[in-house]
Structures are given as structure tokens and as C-alpha cells.
Amino acid sequence: MKTTLFLTLIVLLNGCSDKLTRVMPYEKEHFADPKMSLSPLAERAEHEGHIFLIREASAGGDSAYQGGCGCR
Amino acid sequence: MKRILLFFVLGVSLYAGVSIGDQAKDFNLKTLDAKKSLSLKSFKGEVVLLNLWASWCKGCKKEMPEFVALQNSYKKGFKLITVNVDDDPKKAQKFLASVEKKTGQKIPFITLQNPSKSVAKDYQCAAMPSSYLIDKEGKIRNIIVGSLNEDEIEQLKTEINQLK
Numbered sequence: 001m002k003t004t005l006f007l008t009l010i011v012l013l014n015g016c017s018d019k020l021t022r023v024m025p026y027e028k029e030h031f032a033d034p035k036m037s038l039s040p041l042a043e044r045a046e047h048e049g050h051i052f053l054i055r056e057a058s059a060g061g062d063s064a065y066q067g068g069c070g071c072r
Numbered sequence: 073m074k075r076i077l078l079f080f081v082l083g084v085s086l087y088a089g090v091s092i093g094d095q096a097k098d099f100n101l102k103t104l105d106a107k108k109s110l111s112l113k114s115f116k117g118e119v120v121l122l123n124l125w126a127s128w129c130k131g132c133k134k135e136m137p138e139f140v141a142l143q144n145s146y147k148k149g150f151k152l153i154t155v156n157v158d159d160d161p162k163k164a165q166k167f168l169a170s171v172e173k174k175t176g177q178k179i180p181f182i183t184l185q186n187p188s189k190s191v192a193k194d195y196q197c198a199a200m201p202s203s204y205l206i207d208k209e210g211k212i213r214n215i216i217v218g219s220l221n222e223d224e225i226e227q228l229k230t231e232i233n234q235l236k
Contacts, residue, residue, distance in 0.1 A: 032128035
């Protein structure tokens with residue numbers, strides 16, 4: 001009984017892992033759609049995107065380019 | 073103790089990724105025109121650059137003309153295999169047609185379709201695009217995250233020549 005409970009707990013905790021909840025880079029097709037941009041004006045979108053990134057502390061932001069790690 | 077070990081194993085299994093020196097996982101995918109299926113295993117004995125890309129990815133757009141030149145510079149011993157992860161392969165066909173128009177050359181490399189994104193999942197693709205340099209024995213020799221520019225392609229050529 002205890003083991004079953006423990007295993008269930010592990011499965012549930014792993015379900016919350018970053019790998020399962022995060023949108024992976026290869027799944028960002030719909031995010032990359034131009035209609036998903038925050039603003040129709042390119043310059044303004046860049047600025048708003050920057051603010052959005054900081055505010056939401058989001059991984060990968062609104063762009064589908066690269067990984068959002070900021071290293072490239 | 074057993075429980076901690078079990079927890080650790082399950083945790084690691086979720087995060088285990090591919091790394092340099094690992095055997096490249098085999099796959100069998102249809103070509104973009106769906107006329108035939110190809111597996112990675114069938115390229116054993118050749119140096120392979122496996123590239124994961126999508127038509128919506130800006131970095132892929134940037135590096136694709138470089139890839140045309142890269143494959144054209146090798147007649148034998150090197151194959152560039154690109155795996156497209158678009159939901160609709162037609163988008164990839166349109167994308168490649170635009171690359172052909174831009175470069176004025178026919179696409180010389182192999183393009184496979186993978187709408188289920190299984191290859192990207194298996195190879196733990198950390199960013200789009202990602203490339204994996206695979207040696208003649210099928211071992212991963214380099215992992216390149218992000219798009220490649222002209223200088224990086226030159227560096228890659230040195231690696232390919234060493235592995236050939």
C-alpha cells in the first residue's frame with residue numbers, strides 16, 4: 001500500500017516537471033505565427049516582447065527562434 | 073534507500089538527453105514527397121549531419137542556403153539529412169521551394185518529414201534549429217544548438233573531413 005502511494009506520488013511530482021509542462025522548442029509552430037505577435041508594429045512588438053519576458057519570466061518568450069536561453 | 077534510488081532513476085529518466093559520444097538513435101521516416109522511407113541506419117559508413125528544422129523557424133531560414141552549399145561541396149562520404157517537424161509537410165515544401173529560388177540551386181540534401189516530432193523528442197532538441205554530427209559508426213560527435221553561420225559551417229567542414 002505504502003509503495004503504491006509512494007509510486008503515485010512520484011508519478012504526480014514528475015508530471016509537474018519542467019520537461020512536461022514547458023512548450024518544447026519544436027512545438028512552437030503556433031507561437032511563431034505572425035498573428036501571435038503582441039503588436040502589429042515590429043519595433044513596438046520588440047519592446048513589448050522584452051517587457052513581457054521580464055514580467056512573466058517566461059522561457060523562450062514569444063519567439064520560436066532558438067531556445068530562449070539567451071546564449072546565442 | 074530503495075525509494076530514494078527509485079525516485080532518482082525516475083527523475084533521471086525524464087531528463088536524460090543525448091550527448092556527444094552516444095549512439096545516434098535510429099529512425100525511419102518518409103521523405104518530404106512521401107515517395108519513400110529512409111532510416112538513419114542506412115547511412116552507416118558515411119558522416120551524417122542530422123538537422124532538425126521547421127518552416128516557421130527564423131534560424132532555419134538563415135542557415136538553409138548555407139546547407140545547400142555544404143552538401144554541394146561533398147560528393148562522397150557526407151550526407152546532410154534534414155528532418156522537418158512542421159505539422160503540415162506542405163509548408164516545408166513551400167519553404168524549400170523558396171530556398172531553391174533564393175540560391176538558384178536544387179536542394180541537394182535529403183529532407184524527411186516528422187510531423188509527430190518523434191525525432192526531436194528522441195534527440196532532446198533544445199532549440200530550433202539543432203544539428204547533430206554523426207560519425208561513420210553512428211556515434212554523435214557534435215551537437216550544434218541554434219543556426220549555423222558561414223564561419224561555423226567552415227569549422228564544421230574541418231570536423232567532417234576529420235571524421236571522413
